[in-house]
């Protein structure tokens with residue numbers, strides 16, 4: 001195909017601006033990182049973006065995501081969680097915090113202030129049963145038109161995958177954790 005043909009074909013293609021529901025799932029690394037890549041693109045273009053970090057403990061780390069929000073006035077980051085733990089006693093707190101993060105997420109989604117919102121680790125919250133799947137689906141259904149919405153975390157629900165426009169599964173081939181090497185600053189947080 002000559003370059004002229006290519007151009008003609010391209011011109012004929014409808015120019016669609018589509019706001020997406022995006023899911024990053026799977027057992028390999030990169031779900032949050034890739035989502036943050038899109039957040040960085042969005043804020044660099046000058047649009048507003050927000051991140052809600054589910055499950056992560058509010059005070060555990062100085063996450064790079066939180067530091068980024070200090071540098072960009074068009075990025076808001078909320079870390080609302082009790083931390084990952086299998087401690088039964090902590091389950092109630094985890095549920096309470098998850099619901100708090102969800103309430104915050106809904107406010108941000110319907111505020112129409114943001115071009116992109118990342119609900120980080122929300123898939124885990126759904127998988128653990130801390131959040132109602134139907135309620136999340138309803139919000140996806142009613143999402144404002146001009147909003148890209150990203151949901152990350154392992155074990156994404158089938159219903160969410162079905163509803164999404166763009167779904168990527170990160171596959172673990174090898175991870176340093178398997179050799180006892182823990183999270184590295186700059187790579188993991």
Ligand code: ATP
Pocket residue numbers: 027028029030031032033034121152153154170172175177178183187188189
């Ligand atoms: P990242 O935030 O680095 O993009 P992720 O969002 O894909 O990772 P999560 O399930 O949120 O993965 O896990 C967060 C942490 O667990 C990160 O420190 C990450 O390096 C680590 N991790 C991711 N995949 C694996 C794996 N297969 N085995 C062990 N640790 C992992």
Ligand code: MG
Pocket residue numbers: 031032033120121152153
């Ligand atoms: Mg993650």
